[in-house]
Amino acid sequence: MASGRRWLAVLCQIYAAVAAVAGMFVVEKSGIRVLRPDHIRGRHEGAIANFGVPNYGGTLKGVVVYPEKGRTGCLPFDGTRFKSRSGRPVVLLLDRGECYFALKAWNGQNAGAAAILITDNVDEPLLTMDTPAESKSDAYVEKIMIPSALINREFGLALKKALEKGSEEVVVSLDWRESMPHPDNRVEYEFWTNSNDECGRRCDEQMNFIRNFKGHAQILERGGFTQFTPHYITWFCPEVFLQSKQCKSQCINHGRYCTPDPEHDFSKGYDGKDVVIENLRQLCVHRVANESNRPWVWWDYVMDFHYRCSMKENKYSQDCAEDVIESLGMPLNKVKECMGDPEADVENPVLKKEQELQAGRGDRGDVTILPTLVINNIQYRGLLERTAVLKAICAGFKESTEPPVCLSGDIETNECLERNGGCWKDSRLNITACKDTFRGRICECPTVKGVQYQGDGYVSCKAWGPGRCAVGNGGCWSETREGQMFSACSDYDLSGCRCPFGFHGDGYKCEDIDECKSGLACQCDGCSCKNTWGGFDCKCKGNLLYIKGEDTCVATNASRFGWLLALLVLSCVFGAGIAGYIFYKYRLRSYMDSEIMAIMSQYMPLDNHNNEAEPLRPDSTI
Known part of the structure; x- marks a missing residue:
């Protein structure tokens, strides 16, 4: 087992030397703009961490807080909940050193921070904060859901000096909108993975991601919104070791393409060459599926292979893999043709291209760890989790061109569920200004039942315009007693709340006037x-x-004679009305009858006209 580890170290050192010459490591950055105070206004950069959830495509405006104690963030803050005077989200500023970056972020998140800025303690170029070794993580890394960034020492000192004065809050805007490019209406992304399922937390992380993200990936691919390409890292064996047992067990095509032993023990289990062959097979499955216009089948194959051909259950074999291919309706002969002969002393065109792509190109750095996600040629930083990755992919589209899955509840980030995202909320009516979008949560006064609320979204929102009284009484006073309701809200008076007649107060609290x-x-x-x-x-x-x-x-009482006189007058009026109606109806009927008779006498013979017309004879002429 020890010899296997030494051999793995040799391969890694060789690859690192090659990568140092041919490629590069790129630090992905986000923008940080200081909004207040005025004397330090300006734009700075922060290196996005490899943990947490960067708000790709969005922004976060918050107040910088530098703790009085525990400024490295290496210890829990003992139940402290950091808050700002204005109610805005807290961006916690911490010092570098003494513990892992991820642990600082974890403690800050538990203390209520919405984001973490870690200031460097030396003057040097920004670097990417990575996760600690597996044995040191204690499973908290996967639970970090806030973004973190490393800032340079000079910027950190400027923030601290502004905070020492204490005259006003230091407000910054963290901006990830330019961290994810969106050149066109299609997002292209790559996933560097491995078919090995015996590499511990890293393997479990990538398989969980594939399982949870599969549905989204296939929807995006079927709709033509994305172009997905899987990739697999391989190494090569130095020529002096080609005949060694280690090289032969870990490599194919005579040492050209190698992968470390899955168990790091050459005496048992599977060999590295088994992993290389399955990696090649999965690459060819994607190629053949892509040629048949079904590129999304790769996700089905990888998941089915993981369930049916697990290395942990000793089913990781060629026969099992081919059964999965046939069950998915894939042409097995084309997959085999794509794979070629692993024993031949020739270059494999598929794996050769993979090795070329490992080196950084353009704005993308080298791929040196697994798993690695690359979106629009930018290495994704942050937690490899379904919602976080979908959010980053959606940020790769130009605004207004996002597919429906980006605008649905599937991309809910739950930022509004904790402390309402730092936004305004009317708990009585359960109305909030917090809105979750794939570009991040925003504090924006809502529209409820057609009524627009106005305000800053953080501290206040008030109903405005016609119909406002229908929603929470427009925020004005109202009260009901014994079935009678009074309100200080009026749809006709949009200037505010006014106590109704019979009450006095400011409109938000009214009291009865004792007239x-x-x-x-x-x-x-x-x-x-x-x-x-x-x-x-x-x-x-x-x-x-x-x-x-x-x-x-x-007075309400009247004489009996008055009542009788009034009754008599009413009776006369009533009788005159009936008589008038009868007379009118009789005269109208007589008039109509005479008119009808006059018309009929002009067009029809009557009974008292008996002279008949003489018929014409057959020989008569006219």
């Missing part, structure tokens, strides 16, 4: 006043009737 005590009601002689909620009741003495508009009392 009886204030002398505003029942000023008439002999009136008694009783205050009610939102109004008052006045009563007059005896049988007098209170007239509210005139604030006076009038």
